[in-house]
Amino acid sequence: MNCPKCNTVLRAGAKFCTSCGQKIEASMECPQCSAPLKPGTKFCTQCGHRMVPAEKAPASPQPEASDLNTVKGRIYWNIQPGQVARVISEAEFDSYNKIQGIIIPEGTTAYIRANGRTIASISGGTYDFTGSSEQAINNAGRNLRKGWEFIVNLFKSRKREEGDKTGEELYRQQQNVIQENAKRGAAFSIIILLDKAFPLLIGSKQQQIDGYKDFTPMNIQTRYLDMELGVNAYFKISDPERFIIHYLTERQVLNTAFIVDEITDTVRTVLQDALYDVELSSNRIPKELHSMLKDKINAVAAEAFFGVSVVRIVEISAANEDLDRFRALSRELYLSEKELDYLRRSNEFKNRLSDTVNAQRLHEASSDLDLDKQLEVINHDRLLHEDEVEKFKYFLKNERIVREAQNDDERNAALAELAKTGLIREDEVYALQDQLQTNSYQRGMAFQMMQLRDGIEFERVRLEG
Known part of the structure; x- marks a missing residue:
């Protein structure tokens, strides 16, 4: 038996091609007129014979507890x-x-x-x-x-x-x-x-929002030195109503780069006034000054920061090794507008997949074509672009191969394809392999892992700050 898509030779009874992942449909004939039919057909297309009597027709399968729902619907x-x-x-x-x-x-x-x-x-x-x-x-x-x-x-x-x-x-x-x-x-x-503290890196003002991904220190004059400083501090939303009115009247999401853009000049002015006559002996601002600087920043925050205040200053430094670390961290903390837009849309699309009715439709998809049709319905308003939807299609198709694979080679090949989508990481693939080896893997676990990673990833970035 050969794959109808790529012509790879397959073993008898194979459900999927081990090379391209194509589902292999078993042959089926009408018992009354012998016309060839597709699997799952309820009526013969030639003579109209009912393939499954109405009184014996199985009920539509219900989603399992671990289906494509984010924690049970x-x-x-x-x-x-x-x-x-x-x-x-x-x-x-x-x-x-x-x-x-x-x-x-x-x-x-x-x-x-x-x-x-x-x-x-x-x-x-x-x-x-x-x-x-x-x-x-x-x-x-x-x-x-x-x-x-x-x-x-x-x-x-x-x-x-x-x-x-x-x-x-x-x-x-x-x-x-x-x-x-x-x-x-x-x-x-x-x-x-x-409503918990979040890290911000304050350097020089950038011309565009996306510029904050590449950290640039601010220039500060002290008594004897001109210093290129970076500030690493934790902030919080202290006045939710004022924050909402100022930042979210016309935005669907808000990333930290917008906040940094608004407060950078004010922070620099406060630091310059406070440090102008200070004699420093190193490239790092002494920690005993941090509390004083935090208080001075918060003194103007009520009017200048629109509902945001400083919780703690972690470090203020001009040391090369610290600034290099700030540059690496800024690429983690500050997302570009394009990245931000994709995160918003993909998050909403994941929620649609988690919807009970949509999950049921995906569960009942008996072929790749059915799966494509159901995803088209879910993406009816073109929330995701075509190439973005393709990643989810490919992910779901290979997740199904993982569940239904007949041997380790088929399963491992499908797991490798899951990793290629970028929707789950390599270490998560290893976790799925462990579940498969202990027979604890259930339908939808790969999708749940993709969903839960959002919260885990945020905590990782927050703690790195």
């Missing part, structure tokens, strides 16, 4: 590496068909906004929707827009600590405000903000 509202904020718009809700809940990563907070103001907030955690949409909106009125039904259900499922009377009262107040705005049909959005 929940959508993962994450912030990508190098970002500090993300807007979840009403348009994104329209891409969800049926989900069982939301995961908001620890260290982030979701702010629910209606008509340009924050009316409620939800901290990091897992929120499973309870009951039907009808039950979720019974106090908010009928005929709500889809997005408001989603918000009501989301807020209904938020966690409340037992015995917390103050928190309970605030929860009820926010719930009432949500229902009032839902009845009025107010325009809404959800903004995810990082």
Whole structure:
């Protein structure tokens, strides 16, 4: 038997070509007229004979617990590496068909906004929707827009600590405000903000945002020396409302380079004023000055930084080895506009794949052609470009080969192809191999690994700072 695509000789009963990955369809004939049929056909195309009697037709397969769902049908509202904020718009809700809940990563907070103001907030955690949409909106009125039904259900499922009377009262107040705005049909959005400290590298002002990927130190005059300094510090969002209004009115995502661009001149001015008469004996600013410099920066931050403040100055240095390290770190911290746009779109596409209905459709795809059609439906609005979708197609096809491979050679070849997509790393492929060897691998594990890496990658970059 030969592969119909590349003509490679295959063993009898092979389900996939070991060279190109083409699925090998088994032959099938109509028992009534002997016409050749495709596998899975329910009716003969020649005589109309039913291949599977209606009363015996198997029910549609249900997704396994480890299917293409991000933790059992929940959508993962994450912030990508190098970002500090993300807007979840009403348009994104329209891409969800049926989900069982939301995961908001620890260290982030979701702010629910209606008509340009924050009316409620939800901290990091897992929120499973309870009951039907009808039950979720019974106090908010009928005929709500889809997005408001989603918000009501989301807020209904938020966690409340037992015995917390103050928190309970605030929860009820926010719930009432949500229902009032839902009845009025107010325009809404959800903004995810990082509520833990994040690292920034401050050097010289750049002409373009993408320029911050290549760190350039700032020039500072001290009593006897002109120094090329770099500042490594941790910042936080200290005034969420002011931060949202200033940075996120017209943006869907915000990366740290935009913040650096706005605060660089102010930081340099503060450092220059503070260090002008200081006599330094080395290329590193002494740590005993860090606290003083932090206080001086925060003194002007309330007016100049639009909701951002300094938590801790890690180091201020002009030493060559430190500046080289800053340059390497800046390429990790600051994403280009193109990279940022792709992360936003690919993250939303992953959420669509995690949607329960979409996962069911992908689960039921019986051939490469069916898989292509279902992904086309999911990408109906061209969220991803054609070449970007191809990576996901290739990933899902090879993940299926991994599951159904008849021997180690087929399986290892498919794992190698998974790594080539760039959607999972080489060390993750080794982890999948371990699961396969212990027979603990289940459908969708490769996809879940790809999803969970977003949060892990952010923590890695944050800790490197």
